[in-house]
Amino acid sequence: MARQTNTLFLEEWLRISSGSSSNTSADQSSSSSARAIIQAWAELRDCHQHQSFEPHHFQSLKILLDARTSLHVAEPQAKLLVSILSSTNLVIPLEAYPLLLRLLYIWVRKSFRPSSALIDSAVETLSHLLATGLGSKKSPEFFSEGVLLLGAFSSVPSVSESSKTVCLELLCRLLEDEYRLVSPFGGLIPDVLAGIGYALCSSVIVYYARTLNALLGICGREDGLPGSVSHGLMILHLVEWVMSSFIKSRSQDKLQIFSKETLDTSRKDHVPFAVVMAAAGVLRALNRSAPSQQGLQILSSLRISAENRIESVAQYFISKSRDYDNSGDDYATSILLQCISLALARSGSVSSRPPLLLSLASALLTEIFPLRRLHARILESTHGSSGGLEPGKIKEHLSSVTFKEAGAISSVFCSQYISADDENKMIVENMIWRFCQELYSGHRKVAFLLHGKADELLEDVEKIAESAFLMVVVFALAVTKQKLNSKFSTESQMETSVLILVSFSCLEYFRRMRLSEYMDTIRGVVVSAQENETACVSFVESMPTYVDLPNPQEFQQKVDYIWFKDEVQTARILFYLRVIPTCIERLPGSVFSRVVAPTMFLYMGHPNGKVARASHSMFAAFISSGKDSNENERSLLKEQLVFYYMQRSLAGFPGITPFEGMASGVAALVRNLPAGSPATFYCINSLVEKASKLCTDIATQKPDMWKNWEGESEPCKKILELLLRLISLVDIQVLPDLMKLLAQLLVELPKEGQNVVLNELYAQVAESDDVTRKPTLVSWLQSVSYLCSQSTSGSAPSKGTGGEGTSASSLRDPSNWNGINARL
Structure with a gap:
């Protein structure tokens, strides 16, 4: 983490930490030559000397700012800038003021010991500009640069207390009176937040309450700074930056005020998502502080207060939305859920609390993996309905910070689940299993409709689904470790095993890699399920029915449906064909005949050799099962299946029927009949x-x-x-x-x-x-x-017909x- 001591430009660090890209030239390498920079300063001196601001002087300011990464503003040059700003004879265009203020900001941040007298002069000039009504001209750039510069001035150790007071008073007044200026301009928010951060590092504690209120109350208000996930992350890391400074300097008084203003759960005027991120910043700073700093008595109470603050906001969400489906298109709720999940992922260790677990589950299923919503909009677009999916929305989601941190959020979710009580565990389990079935149902339609028509769109949707599959696998492994032990009843273990197997079957299409977590989970639940006939029957009967396979109701009268081209359904059936043989001994013959055999014979004719071989393996497994059983019904069924098996296999050979599969089936029947x-x-x-x-x-x-x-x-x-x-x-x-x-x-x-x-x-x-x-x-x-x-x-040619x-x-x-x- 970047610390205060080596964070030169706080606003740029905030942009990087939040994952937001900057459109300013500060992120670009300077292409300005030394000659051009020298010439630009000469032009500005000429401007001041002749008291005339011409268009080429504005161009000179731009040249200097284009080189801001390597630019060093010396004290004489800073004096020149202050003189230009304070001149009463110069008519400076409005768009030049933010550039002049930014150059002064570079001077303050890059100077080892900026002149206290010069800062006093600059503060007086800036105060005069505001008093004369420049701020009332409603320039967002002037507002953000003014806040940034005032905050930077107030954080300089050598500046006089009177100048600090003036800076903080002006800064607070700007934030309280003119915050609406920056509302439509999200790119300026890092500058405003950086100014607040600098102000909080000043030694004038009396302004902390007003500054923190601006941070937590203005940011995110409908008429204030626009709320977004990247802005929330900026708040998180800004608070972390400030807290790290307080902890390092062991400033007990600042920590107490910071705790009172930031973590007070009785405050109702603070915006929820900003509160969550600020509390997470506190936790992150505490978790990353050095061991020698952990002895501060106030830190333990700060941790508890921060966790309570996040829990109270999570509870606020839960009270508004009881079901994850209801968080749909509500922008404020969407931002809040994403911020809660990112806050918990970035803050480090957080104690388990039910509202956090439920909020994380909702965030994962609706915001990080919004597949239910995407599928619905794609289908609307495909059928010509209005309000469909906007172009580029999926790619935008794939590049979002929230999606990129899906793995970390899933890890926190599992940690919260492990420590939760049984009631809340059951709630989130049901949410995840239902999500899997909805994902299968929705993606099956979308994949069939888009394949060959909008492959790029389909590929992007499947990237989200693949990530969701990984989340489900990690969660399922946590569930098996928790529930498949002697603490729970056999019935509960069987039910859990079947639910996990069914969920995995729904997501089999998205399993594109071999995962140790997946294999560990499968081994655990299969061993549990195969020991119980009821569990085996329940799993087998969850397989899609034969009637719906070639003619599904959801595809009728909409598309020309061909069953073997339905790749999502094929992947799910393949999962059953592979898993059922592991519990075939416990499966009654009547269930196999009614549920499995029709599907098995259908998929023997699948053009994919892997699927067809799995069907033959299923037949071989059933024929080989129950060797020591005297069950007449099962033996009769085996005899009956062989006749159709040979007809089905040989009718498709050569061509569809894989020889290896048929050979295994024949070998099994001659050995076991x-x-x-x-x-x-x-x-x-x-x-x-x-x-x-x-x-x-x-x-x-x-x-x-x-x-x-x-x-x-x-x-x-x-x-x-x-x-x-x-x-x-x-x-x-x-x-x-x-x-x-x-x-x-x-x-x-x-x-x-x-x-x-x-x-x-x-x-x-x-x-x-x-x-x-x-x-x-x-x-x-x-x-x-x-x-x-x-x-x-x-057989040799014969000349006669009567040969022997x-x-x-x-x-x-x-x-x-x-x-x-x-x-x-």
Whole structure:
């Protein structure tokens, strides 16, 4: 933090600390040459000597101020400026006065020991200018520069007490009588606040009350300085700057007055957002003070008073708005919530108080992540309604100080939650979980409508939503640490786990990175939920219904809805497809059949391979579940699902169905269905038919396909590989049928194909250590080899029709399959 000792220009430090950009040239590097600066001073001396102010003299003032970063105003030059201001013969244009005052300000702040006599003279001149009515000309620039210079004069240690008194009297009178001048000009507020800050560092305590009242009462009034978040941050850091000075100098009397005027909860004339930021500045200064300064007796009472002041304002907000939805478009409430959240984020350690927790929750859900409001306005704009979203509003929010500090605010929110009582914990939990569901519902519509039409707008909205996702994850981790322990009942733990899982499903679309907090939370809640059947059923039944997936009510008669293009919904379903297998053992078969199976089969046809594979994994998990169960209903359901599973999978292969997903499903069903299951026979027959069709189709298109088995894998090769793997997986009752069908398929292949497949079979049987089926496989393989050799020798062109042997064409004829079976 910049301290008073090294803060040369307080107004510039306030701008930087508040994150507001300055349009003044003070932030720019000087491009003025030394020659131009010397010439400008010469022009001003000529102006005074000839008592004539010409346009080029105004240009000289601008040249000097353009170089203010490196400019040094010596005492002779300061005398020249005072002389010009005090001259009765010079007719100076109104716009030149603020420039002359700013040069005097640079002299005061950059001089090691400014002349007390010269300051007295400058104060007298400035007082005369105000008395003669210059101030009544209503120049905002003159007002702000006058306040800044008077404050700077009053803070100079060597200046006389009489001049300090005059400066502070003039400053207070300006603030009390002319504050409306600066209302439309927010860029001048840092100068006014800096003048107040300098004044508070003077030694004339009698003016503290009036100065502080100006700071907390004028700033933010409807007819005074315009209230904004950046102005609030300036107040925070200004108070911090002043407090640090008082603490460092151990000024007990100043601290007492400061506490009385700033932190008195009985004061009703102070603007709430300014009060909050001032109290936060006190806390920040206290938290950042050196250990040697912490012994001051008044500091502990100051801390309590500051926290009480913030709590009283937070309570004021809560009394106005019971629900976070109601803080919508009220500008004053919006500023207040943002200031409360930033105050708590920047002030450091603050004790837990319910109004602070509730205010932070409302600020996060309505002001820092105003997605509900943004979605509504985007939809209004899309449908042609008036009052839609203004261009650039979202980008403005993304660059705002409040949004940039969302992480720090979320951290404070979680800290307040951890120490809160159970009632208030429950309130904010419900607010967060409801926010997640509203975010899913709103963004689903917005994303579908804007995708491909307003991608930049959609990207900006999603940046806010991604940040909201991070907040929810951090909060959910805090909830799991608090509630998933023996202190709470099993029912409460189950309910919390389900609510977190449902909330995460709503925000899955925004999970763009791997977070340790996310993984820790998921592991904790899944372990808790999978131990209880009621929790598993509750989570599964929260999944969007199959009826609404392809034809959602909210999209009817508005857009041409295509279910697999709804990326937000797809991400949510993918979350369920990944989590449900972890609790599949506890899920009743009837619930799986009614809720999960229709959606699982639908998303097997999703063009995104990741989603389709997750659906196949879901099927494999269900088929593999309940191995030790005698539940007839579940076993019957498994048999029933296999028939449709094979139809659905093979209909989309090749193309949509990912082979790895289908292979895992087939492996699961042949391992887990009862021995001799009709469903297993159906699976084998379906695979052989598909392989036969694919091999027939490819024979004319890629006749050289078989020359490189390890090369690019064709669909028919993949199915054949799967069938070969099944030889060692299927039960003994199904194995004969599989061998028969494989033999029929092999003799249909061309010579190269037969050789490749037979080589694979030789290697597989040779490596097998299954003493039960290996003898059978060896005999079968010898027979298949013989059949293939016969079909190959008989496939040569024949000049006659009565030759002996078995031709390839006859082997492909189903009427001859019984003969093949007999030879096997």
